[in-house]
Amino acid sequence: MDVIPTHISTKRIKALLIFFCATLFLLSCGQEAKVSDISVHYEGNKGLSVHFKGFESPDYQIVTKENDTVPILGELNTEDTAIIFTPVIPFNNGGHYQILKEREVVGEFHIKESVPSIPPKVVAIYPKLDTVPENLLKMYIVFSKPMQEVRSSLEYIKVINLHTQKEEAIFLPLETELWNADHTELTLWLDPGRIKKDLIPNKKLGIPIKNGNSYEVILSKEWNDAEGSELAKEYRKKIVVVARDAKMPSVKQWKLTVPNADSKEALGIAFDELMDAMLIEKSIVIMDAQDQSVAGGFLTMGSPNSTLFIPKERWKKGTYTMVVQSSMEDLAGNNLNRLFDTDLQQEKKTKDSKTKTITFTIQ
Incomplete structure (x- = not known):
């Protein structure tokens, strides 16, 4: 029998081991790649x-x-x-x-296929009426979908004075814009410093919108929603400016249209002047005789001088109380306690209250 020298056998084993390790290394490199x-x-x-x-x-x-x-x-x-x-x-x-x-x-x-996106729309611009007081404080834009947060909203809003045909900056630029939680409702302030008389911005620049003038607010079609889709079209709203509103709203002047018992008829509320429509539902609660809030919702039919409260359940006979937050405002920012353009240093003759109430009876 032939005998293989020990030194030759050892060399072959070493070679096989090297080849085996190299193969594993190459395979592992391929996997890691x-x-x-x-x-x-x-x-x-x-x-x-x-x-x-x-x-x-x-x-x-x-x-x-x-x-x-x-x-x-x-x-x-x-x-x-x-x-x-x-x-x-x-x-x-x-x-x-x-x-x-x-x-x-x-x-x-x-990359997934593109799903056609429904373009966003402007659902409403408040105030809905075209006629506004010279000291209008706020406007609201309501969208059908959440809008983008990338750029300033004022970049997409242009206001033209139809009397001079010039573009005017009537809205107050804010570092943090006033959007609701869903980013579907934007609050725009006309510069309060220009509205309040005797303040430096008012003296320097004048009031943002002037009595006797008409303006057109133009919303650019390039305004994108959160998904990157542009508005369905360009939107325009005309506003006609009338005299300054220097009247404080009063619940004593409001008139109610009381529904019948055992019905789901609406409770009609007619205000004594044009109110901020976006504050109505946040400011009014209807309470029953047991001091429980009546479930329902408000419907403002385009005009901010009236609203309807529609109950979820049928009305029962009894006495009800309408509780109104005194912070509720008219279009000029005048609330139920004080005028917006008020010198806060002057002593008031009457005390402020958190709420005002109106009592009514359903037969």
Whole structure:
């Protein structure tokens, strides 16, 4: 029997081990080269960036599956354990993409198809009436969908004085804009410093809108919602300015149209002047004889000088109390306690109250 020299056997074993280790190393390198946890970051219907886990390397490239020879222009960054590629132009909806490293495909991803988005609309602009007092304090814009928070809203609002045909800045620019929680309702203030007489802005710039003039408020079609869709169209509202409102509203002058018992008829409320329609539902509560609030809602029929309270349940016979927050305002910001343009240093003859009440009976 032939005997293999010991030194030859040892060499062969060492060679096999080296070959085996090299193979494992190459295989492991191939596996590690593949990226993982691929996810696309969307804003609305647009794919803005792709995130994945791999090695910190400038060698990654993103290409389309149809044309894998031309890399997409963009910026590659790292954040914690993720690598982020942001293209110069958002990814194409419905597109298939590959992630390359040293010209080898190490990952793939797909951009979802675009779902047609319903463009946002302006549901209402308050005050709804065209005629407003010279000392109008606020306007409101109500949208059908949440609107974007990227730029100042005043960039999309233009006001033209129809008497001079010049653009005028009547709204107060705010660092933090007054949106509701859903971002569907925007409150615009006409500059209070210009409305209040004897203040420096009033003396320097004058009142924002002037008695006898007409203005057109124009909302740009380029105003985007949170999904990036533009307004359905350009919106315009004309306002005709009349004399200053120097009257404080009074619940004693309000008139009620009382419904019948055992009915769901509306309770009619006629104010003594034009009120801030957006404050009505927040300011009035109907209480029954047991001091429980009556469930229901308010319907303001385009005019801020009246409203309807529609109950959820049938009215019962008895005495009811309408509780009104004294902070409720008219169009000029005059509330149930004081005029907006009031010298707060002067002593008042009457005491302020948190609420005012009206009692009525249903037969």
